Amino acid sequence: MGSYRFILKQNGTFFVRFHFFSFKARGFDLKDANFSVIVGGKLVLNNFNVNFKHSNNAIIKEFILKVESNLLEIVFRPVNDSGFGFVNGVEVFSAPEDFVVDYGARFVGPFGVKEYKNLSYNVLETIHRINVGGMKLTPFNDTLWRTWIPDKDFLVFKEAAKTVVSTHTPDYQKGGATREIAPDSVYMTAQEMNRDNQSILASRFNITWNFTVASGGVRVRHLVRLHFCDIVSPALNLLYFDVYINGYSAYKDVDLSSLTFHMLGTPVYVDFVVDSDDSGVIQISVGPSDLSSSMRMNAILNGLLLTA
Structure with a gap:
């Protein structure tokens, strides 16, 4: 020893x-x-x-x-x-003082969504760290020397997603995400609904990713941190979408305008906690909200951290 x-x-x-x-x-x-x-x-x-x-x-x-x-x-x-x-x-x-906070995480399961407390007292092992819509980021591109992997190999139906890239540096605001939560490059790229694909546009659809986790009959509690930055909207209050984890409704009617102090291009993240099942997969989906108009139907995701 x-x-x-x-x-x-x-x-x-x-x-x-x-x-x-x-x-x-x-x-x-x-x-x-x-x-x-x-x-x-x-x-x-x-x-x-x-x-x-x-x-x-x-x-x-x-x-x-x-x-x-x-x-x-x-x-x-x-x-x-x-x-x-x-x-x-x-x-x-x-880590930064507010990297893991004890309040605000949403516990998602078959009985609905409730608050998950004392998150910082868990030991979190990084399983996946994903730069959605972007390239691989090495420790040289990250203030905490992290590696971020592209999301392409995790997309279930690639034709449903469309990459979007911003040329503007994220507008960080006090109380929101910081560069230590995720670097600029994560918030400057995203996947959005591919509304150019006429064959699927006729129906409401989600963008879905599958991430492998340990299986074997033992349920493991996972933190799912989703990173968002509205780089697709021309104005505020136009983007509403829903988030699903393992098929459960995790967050309905996400309005990034209200989460980011009514600023466009401002990074924010939302923490979810979910138990694994026997499938060995954690599935994440984003799709249009019932509040979305037919002209503005969209959903985005910029990045993801999945821990066990």
Whole structure:
């Protein structure tokens, strides 16, 4: 068993990232390692194995968690006495104070939507971080050194979506999203309803994405953070749409004008909490609201964070 200890200048929410890349050295094959990782007394990886049979890429495991001590200990514990663990790199750095807040998240399920409290006390493992409508963003493009993946491979029906790109820098407002929540590039691109496709325009339709998550019969609670910035409307109060998660109504009649202090091009995000099912998929959809006029029927999404 090995451990690292970090002295922290302040308490709060922290990012903890582990970098893993297996190779053979000194008679050890790192692919054979099975171990658990405990961060601040919280189990974050259980019986973990870095298996590169189908990939030669490094693995990054990222966790967002609240630390209430000035000493953070990270423990690597082999699964058995003869086993071993390893890590190639560790990052520990503080998140912005309001990166995870304890109020305002919407818990979505078969019994409707209700408020989810004390979100910051959960250990959040990043599963997907998506730049919707845009290109891959590397840590060089992000103030918190994050990677954002394009959404194309997650779209269920690609013909339903149309990429839109803004040339204007987002207008950040106090109380809304910041560049630490998501960088400019996320809020400057989006997918909107493809109203140019006449074959589907005759019917109301949604844009839908499927994201893989762990399956196996154990229900896991997920944070779904959706990023929005109205870069499609010529004026305020023209865009109304609905959000669905796993087929459940998560947010009806979203009006970005009211959420963004009556400003266009202003970033905002909404947090949802949902339990996984046996499908191994979290499905996100956006579609027109009943408040949408036939001339202004549209829905957008700029970015997504999905954690477990």
